Amino acid sequence: MSNLEYSNVKPINNLIESFHRLPGIGPKMAQRLTYYLVRMSIKEAETLANAIRDLKEKVIYCSSCHNISDINPCSICQDTTRDSSIICVVEDPLDVVAIESSTVFKGIYHVLHGVIAPMKGIGPEDIKLHDLVDRINQGNVKELVLATNPNVEGDATTAYIQDLVVSLDLKITRLARGLPMGGDLEYADFVTLSRAIEGRQVLG
Amino acid sequence: MQKIRTESLTGIVLRSISVGEADRLVIIVTRERGKFKCLARGVRKPKSKLGGFLEPMHEVLITVQFSRLYPIVKDVRTIGVLNEISNNVPHYLYLMYIAELLESFILEDETNLEIFDLYKFVLKTFNNAHEVNMLILFFQLKLLMLCGYGPELSACVECRSLLNAEDQYFGFVQGGIICPRCMVGIRRTQYVHIFEMNLQYIKLLRLSQRETWNKLQTFKVNSEDIGKLIQIINDYITYVIDRKLKSARFLEFGHI
Numbered sequence: 001m002s003n004l005e006y007s008n009v010k011p012i013n014n015l016i017e018s019f020h021r022l023p024g025i026g027p028k029m030a031q032r033l034t035y036y037l038v039r040m041s042i043k044e045a046e047t048l049a050n051a052i053r054d055l056k057e058k059v060i061y062c063s064s065c066h067n068i069s070d071i072n073p074c075s076i077c078q079d080t081t082r083d084s085s086i087i088c089v090v091e092d093p094l095d096v097v098a099i100e101s102s103t104v105f106k107g108i109y110h111v112l113h114g115v116i117a118p119m120k121g122i123g124p125e126d127i128k129l130h131d132l133v134d135r136i137n138q139g140n141v142k143e144l145v146l147a148t149n150p151n152v153e154g155d156a157t158t159a160y161i162q163d164l165v166v167s168l169d170l171k172i173t174r175l176a177r178g179l180p181m182g183g184d185l186e187y188a189d190f191v192t193l194s195r196a197i198e199g200r201q202v203l204g
Numbered sequence: 205m206q207k208i209r210t211e212s213l214t215g216i217v218l219r220s221i222s223v224g225e226a227d228r229l230v231i232i233v234t235r236e237r238g239k240f241k242c243l244a245r246g247v248r249k250p251k252s253k254l255g256g257f258l259e260p261m262h263e264v265l266i267t268v269q270f271s272r273l274y275p276i277v278k279d280v281r282t283i284g285v286l287n288e289i290s291n292n293v294p295h296y297l298y299l300m301y302i303a304e305l306l307e308s309f310i311l312e313d314e315t316n317l318e319i320f321d322l323y324k325f326v327l328k329t330f331n332n333a334h335e336v337n338m339l340i341l342f343f344q345l346k347l348l349m350l351c352g353y354g355p356e357l358s359a360c361v362e363c364r365s366l367l368n369a370e371d372q373y374f375g376f377v378q379g380g381i382i383c384p385r386c387m388v389g390i391r392r393t394q395y396v397h398i399f400e401m402n403l404q405y406i407k408l409l410r411l412s413q414r415e416t417w418n419k420l421q422t423f424k425v426n427s428e429d430i431g432k433l434i435q436i437i438n439d440y441i442t443y444v445i446d447r448k449l450k451s452a453r454f455l456e457f458g459h460i
Contacts, residue, residue, distance in 0.1 A: 024224055116293075118300035119219050121450035152260050156296040163293065180250040189256025190282045 012038070064135070066111040066128045068093045076100075076108055083107045085142040089132065089161065091115055091149055099147065107145070110135065115148060115157040124160060132161070136168055146174040209270045210278060213237055216286065216323060217260050218303045222248060230258050230277065231307060232266065233323060238314040239307065242268050244277040254280050260303060261287040261327055286327035298336060301451040302326060302343055308445050309351050319350050325417070334421060337430040338412070340455075342420060344437045345413040353444050356380025357410045362389070372406060374399045374436065376443040381406065397443060399436050408433055 007013050012034055019030035037045060061067070062074035069075065076082065076096075086107030090096055096109050114127040124130075135141070146161055148154030158174055165172065177195035179188055188196070215234035223229050226248040233239045247255035257264055257280035264282055268275035287299060306323055310316060326343045333339040348354045359366050360383035361375065373382040375390070376397035382390065390398065401409075408429060411420060434455060442448050 116296075118297050118451035118454050119304045121453070123454060152296070155291075156293055159291045159296075160293045183251050184253075187253040190262075190285060191259065192256045 065109045066113060066131070067096050067109055081106075085140055086145060087132075087135070087141055087143070088145040088147050090147050091154065091157075095147065095149075105145075107143075112148075112157070115153040116160055117153050127157075129161065129164070133164060136165060136170065141170060143171040143173060146172065148174075150175075150177060210267060211236075211270070211275075212265060212267045214263065214283065215266055216263050216320075216327070217258055218307050219260055220244070220258060226252075228255075228258065229274065232264075233306060233310065233320060234266075235317060235320050236315065238316060238320075239310045239312050241274055241312070242266070242277050243274040244280075247277075257282050261285070261299065263324065286324060287330055295330065295336070297451065297454040298340060299327070299330065301449065301455055302340065304449050304451045305344070305347065305441065308447070308449060309347055316350065319347065322346055322350065329417060335425060335427065335430065337427060337434060338420065338425055339417070341408070341430055341434050341437065342412045342417060344434065344441065345409065348437075348441070348444075349413060353379070354413060355409070355440065357406060357413060360386055362386035367406070369403060371403065372401050374401045374440075376440050399439075404429060405433055405436075409437075 007016065015034045015037065016027070016030045019025050019033050020027055022030075025033070037048075040048075058070050059068055060070065060072055062069045062072055062077055064073045064077045067074050067076065071078075083106050086105075087110050088099060088105055088107055089110045089112060090099065091112055091114065093111055096111060099105050099109075110128070110132050112127045112129060112132075114122055116122060116124055116127070136144070144161070144165060146158045148157050162172055176199055177192065178199055179185065179192065179196050185193075213232075213234040213236050215232040218231045218233055218239070220228040220230045223243070226246045228244045228247050230242050230244050231239065232242065244254055244258055246252050247258060249255070254277060258277070262282050263284045263286055264280050266277060267279040269278050302323070306319070310319060322343065326339060329339060330336065345354065355374070356379060359381070360372075361378040361380040362382055363386050365383065367381060367383060370384065372384065373387050374380070375382045375394065377394050381401065382398070387398075404426075408425065411423060412433075438449070438452050438455060442452070
């Protein structure tokens with residue numbers, strides 16, 4: 001973080017620096033946001049400040065699935081209509097939002113909060129992996145759906161989880177690979193195409 | 205009006221970092237330009253036409269447009285998949301170490317064809333290598349040599365005399381082998397950067413540094429010795445580049 005003086009007004013300077021710390025916000029954008037807030041009514045500014053305070057005070061991690069929630073266990077883990085014998089393993093809370101928006105999956109989740117990424121110094125002990133094994137051992141889990149991102153890090157994490165739970169009496173599945181809806185076959189890459197052909201399905 | 209410059213390059217993706225809404229900053233080592241960073245816009249979206257081509261260890265033909273900050277990826281096509289590591293976790297960890305090692309050693313926009321070919325060779329050979337650890341040691345030493353940091357293994361770096369058939373020392377500060385007689389004169393403060401080396405270790409290092417991979421494969425080696433040497437050379441690399449490689453801690457056997 002630079003110690004640049006953006007303004008000689010200290011509160012403005014502090015806020016610009018705070019915005020600048022956020023991902024994807026450069027010094028110019030931080031300045032624009034700050035000066036927008038200066039012009040904002042006190043009521044609007046208070047709403048924003050309260051929203052940020054509430055976020056830090058009320059948002060917690062579910063002790064069971066590690067998803068972001070305001071109650072513990074989270075609403076998904078508490079929902080008795082969901083099938084708790086199927087756990088979908090995802091990388092981060094946004095993936096839960098994406099899968100939930102499909103309305104197809106009726107099981108519960110386990111959020112890893114990362115993937116095994118050696119080049120970032122992240123190993124298996126740095127993500128919520130071993131909690132998953134405890135969860136499987138404790139509950140009546142019948143299926144584990146591995147829904148990590150389809151890239152090298154996601155695949156390696158999937159392979160690691162597979163090795164970890166292979167001895168348990170459990171069905172292990174992972175999300176299908178293939179072509180996206182509305183995509184052109186001619187633009188598909190080698191890996192996607194080969195996985196799509198491998199995972200082809202019988203019609204009728 | 206300034207002319208927009210585009211270039212087509214042959215390269216291997218080392219890694220990529222997620223930036224912005226759906227973009228990736230791709231770090232790639234190319235035959236023509238050495239290492240450089242380029243921005244691939246929108247490639248994290250499932251319908252991206254380029255995303256699947258920008259995975260590590262794929263040799264690609266990439267077209268980039270040079271802009272003020274980062275070159276923008278305009279097109280990518282796979283030439284060949286040099287290694288598919290998805291199902292083998294230890295191999296994945298080792299290959300990530302190799303990629304990080306390469307990334308930390310080579311400078312941006314500095315062409316070095318020999319290093320590019322070495323990396324390509326190691327990726328292609330990795331899955332069929334009879335002794336993966338030997339290949340890692342081979343890569344470490346060849347890379348050090350090509351970057352001008354190859355350790356002196358034939359003569360004592362202090363007195364320049366040829367080495368006798370006895371245990372020696374390997375000094376990081378000195379950049380090579382120190383004979384037992386010169387070791388007496390080394391200051392105690394440097395002892396943290398000095399490792400005792402038996403003759404077998406020195407022989408293995410010399411072979412890895414000088415021989416081709418095909419010839420190296422014909423030698424019978426002890427896996428444990430190779431593992432220790434990888435750690436020592438990794439420590440030497442840490443000393444040379446003055447920082448620890450993040451993936452190096454996964455090289456400890458049985459860590460994962």
